[in-house]
Amino acid sequence: MKSSINKLIKTMSLVVILLVFYSFTFQSNEWLAPAESNKFDNPLKDDGKALAKGKKIYYQICATCHGRTGIGNGPGGTAFTIKPADHTSEKVQSQSDGALYWKITNGRGDMPSYNSLLSKTQRWQVIEFMRSLKKN
Numbered sequence: 001m002k003s004s005i006n007k008l009i010k011t012m013s014l015v016v017i018l019l020v021f022y023s024f025t026f027q028s029n030e031w032l033a034p035a036e037s038n039k040f041d042n043p044l045k046d047d048g049k050a051l052a053k054g055k056k057i058y059y060q061i062c063a064t065c066h067g068r069t070g071i072g073n074g075p076g077g078t079a080f081t082i083k084p085a086d087h088t089s090e091k092v093q094s095q096s097d098g099a100l101y102w103k104i105t106n107g108r109g110d111m112p113s114y115n116s117l118l119s120k121t122q123r124w125q126v127i128e129f130m131r132s133l134k135k136n
């Protein structure tokens with residue numbers, strides 16, 4: 001009797017440990033930009049020329065992983081544990097320009113940091129193009 005209670009306690013503890021572990025891994029997949037990035041001012045808002053330039057950059061660099069339509073199906077991202085984000089999704093499109101700018105600048109895991117690879121202007125240009133992916 002006693003040993004079966006011990007067994008039960010052991011099993012329950014294992015379940016609790018697994019649940020805690022799972023919730024931690026799940027949480028770490030959430031990628032939040034710091035709140036202050038929402039205040040970054042997009043200097044190229046609704047600038048058509050910026051959009052065209054951003055499109056070029058996107059096709060040259062980002063599409064490798066995020067795909068040409070932005071849904072995250074580029075050939076470069078298939079082996080990653082955390083897959084390239086779907087830029088057409090509500091999850092991405094609902095974020096502020098500043099938050100996207102912060103993420104492109106800093107990167108995380110397999111998402112490269114574009115702090116030195118792209119100029120500030122180029123990063124805002126790419127965001128202008130990303131906004132056009134919304135309705136696809």
Ligand code: HEC
Pocket residue numbers: 029031057058061062063064065066076077080082083084085091092095100103104108109110111112114126
């Ligand atoms: C080498 C592959 C790769 C390339 C190239 C790449 N990305 Fe990513 N990107 C990723 C991955 C993987 C993630 C998911 C990262 C995570 O959630 O930890 C991601 C996530 C993002 C996110 C965050 C989306 C969210 O969930 O909030 C943005 C924004 C983004 N990428 C923009 C870009 C832009 C713009 C470019 C081109 C300048 C680019 N990426 C190039 C792999 C890539």
